[in-house]
Amino acid sequence: MKTLIKNVCAVMPDGTTPVTNIMIDNNRIAGIGDVPEDFRPGKVIDGTDHLAIPGFVNAHTHTSMTLLRSYADDMALMDWLNNEVWPAEAKMTSDDIYWGAMLAMLEMVRTGTTTFADMYGPWMERVAEAAMDAGLRGVLSRGIIGVAPDGEKKLEENAELYRNFHGAADGRITVMFGPHAPYTCPPDFLKKVAAKAQELGAEIHIHMHETLDEINGSLKEYGRRPFDWVAETGIFEGKGTLAAHCVHLDDNDIEIIKKYGIRVAHNPGSNMKLASGVAPVPRLLAEGVCVALGTDGASSNNNLDMLEEVNLAAMLHKVHGLDPVAIPAFKALQMGTEFGGQAVGIPDIGRLAKGCKADITLLDMNSAAWCPRNNPVSLLVYSANSGSVDTVICDGKVLMEKHALTTLDEERILFEAQRCADRLTK
Numbered sequence: 001m002k003t004l005i006k007n008v009c010a011v012m013p014d015g016t017t018p019v020t021n022i023m024i025d026n027n028r029i030a031g032i033g034d035v036p037e038d039f040r041p042g043k044v045i046d047g048t049d050h051l052a053i054p055g056f057v058n059a060h061t062h063t064s065m066t067l068l069r070s071y072a073d074d075m076a077l078m079d080w081l082n083n084e085v086w087p088a089e090a091k092m093t094s095d096d097i098y099w100g101a102m103l104a105m106l107e108m109v110r111t112g113t114t115t116f117a118d119m120y121g122p123w124m125e126r127v128a129e130a131a132m133d134a135g136l137r138g139v140l141s142r143g144i145i146g147v148a149p150d151g152e153k154k155l156e157e158n159a160e161l162y163r164n165f166h167g168a169a170d171g172r173i174t175v176m177f178g179p180h181a182p183y184t185c186p187p188d189f190l191k192k193v194a195a196k197a198q199e200l201g202a203e204i205h206i207h208m209h210e211t212l213d214e215i216n217g218s219l220k221e222y223g224r225r226p227f228d229w230v231a232e233t234g235i236f237e238g239k240g241t242l243a244a245h246c247v248h249l250d251d252n253d254i255e256i257i258k259k260y261g262i263r264v265a266h267n268p269g270s271n272m273k274l275a276s277g278v279a280p281v282p283r284l285l286a287e288g289v290c291v292a293l294g295t296d297g298a299s300s301n302n303n304l305d306m307l308e309e310v311n312l313a314a315m316l317h318k319v320h321g322l323d324p325v326a327i328p329a330f331k332a333l334q335m336g337t338e339f340g341g342q343a344v345g346i347p348d349i350g351r352l353a354k355g356c357k358a359d360i361t362l363l364d365m366n367s368a369a370w371c372p373r374n375n376p377v378s379l380l381v382y383s384a385n386s387g388s389v390d391t392v393i394c395d396g397k398v399l400m401e402k403h404a405l406t407t408l409d410e411e412r413i414l415f416e417a418q419r420c421a422d423r424l425t426k
């Protein structure tokens with residue numbers, strides 16, 4: 001199936017924004033520019049007055065946590081996890097995981113995200129089902145809390161998830177291993193995770209250095225900072241690592257990140273709301289580290305809106321470093337798209353370029369926030385919001401066109417998610 005997006009203002013990998021045509025053949029971008037005579041599209045989308053960007057890549061989230069949105073706010077991480085989130089999650093059923101994930105799929109499609117990296121569980125196969133139903137690209141890991149008595153069982157569930165789903169849905173579903181964090185996975189357990197992930201050739205998704213409490217707890221228990229001892233477990237020596245947060249880093253931590261090519265998922269909204277701190281993102285970028293963006297779960301953010309995260313990344317580091325060019329608009333957008341693709345292990349997404357996967361978001365520029373059109377990237381990052389997203393394509397398939405959803409039943413999802421949340425939180 002061939003699709004043509006005609007006369008659209010496209011954000012190219014070099015940051016330029018020509019008005020052009022995007023040709024899609026099956027699930028890839030076949031070309032950008034003049035349309036050859038022999039390109040005969042079965043579908044034409046009029047891109048006039050629209051901005052085309054790569055679909056956003058949410059590099060760190062917990063999709064089914066949408067059910068806990070607005071349930072426990074204004075708390076610090078460990079108080080929030082121990083006293084509110086984990087007791088509620090313990091009551092979740094397979095049905096909750098599915099409908100929570102479907103609510104996330106709905107929100108992601110509506111706000112222009114086409115790929116998400118998820119760490120949650122149990123029943124991650126229900127998240128795979130939700131991603132397949134929605135038509136989105138999911139990078140799934142079974143979150144493993146190794147200190148719990150059933151840590152080994154969770155590790156086996158992650159291995160099973162990998163065996164059953166890695167590469168599923170024409171490659172739209174991939175699987176990583178998800179040891180939750182250094183404070184929930186002791187060294188001997190992380191060694192087992194590393195061995196299993198390496199045996200299967202799987203990557204790792206882990207929370208690292210999110211709060212000062214985490215660093216201080218590790219210093220008290222092991223006499224060392226987490227990055228220091230986690231590196232010795234072999235967890236970073238396999239296929240690759242996606243580390244969420246990385247807020248509190250010293251020089252040695254950054255050397256470890258560079259040595260192992262660890263990719264960082266920065267979550268500015270969650271870090272601000274949980275008062276975790278400000279990650280040294282400008283320094284990481286300057287030192288060549290791949291830094292992507294994530295929302296974290298909808299209980300610490302409290303939404304899955306990646307355009308908001310792009311804006312926060314650009315703004316937060318300016319004020320924190322008293323530097324207006326700390327993260328310019330286009331760099332922030334790259335973090336939410338191109339760097340996201342690299343971070344989640346899918347380098348052929350996140351760019352509008354020939355040969356890349358056809359994951360494309362169109363924003364309608366017919367509103368005050370987009371006027372005057374001096375600089376489309378600036379308008380996107382500093383002025384507009386995700387309400388302008390009107391068309392979303394993932395893997396060449398149209399998931400939303402002019403705000404009309406093609407794969408998701410919005411009314412049913414909202415009803416079922418509310419029903420599940422009522423049981424969990426009331």
Ligand SMILES: CSC[C@H]1O[C@@H](n2cnc3c(O)ncnc32)[C@H](O)[C@@H]1O
Pocket residue numbers: 062065077081085086089119120121142143144145180181207210270296297300
């Ligand atoms: C074991 S599945 C993943 C686990 O992570 C929890 N979680 C959500 N947000 C955060 C965060 O910011 N830091 C650490 N852990 C987080 C989630 O509730 C699941 O239990």
Ligand SMILES: [Zn+2]
Pocket residue numbers: 060061062207244296297
């Ligand atoms: Zn998280």
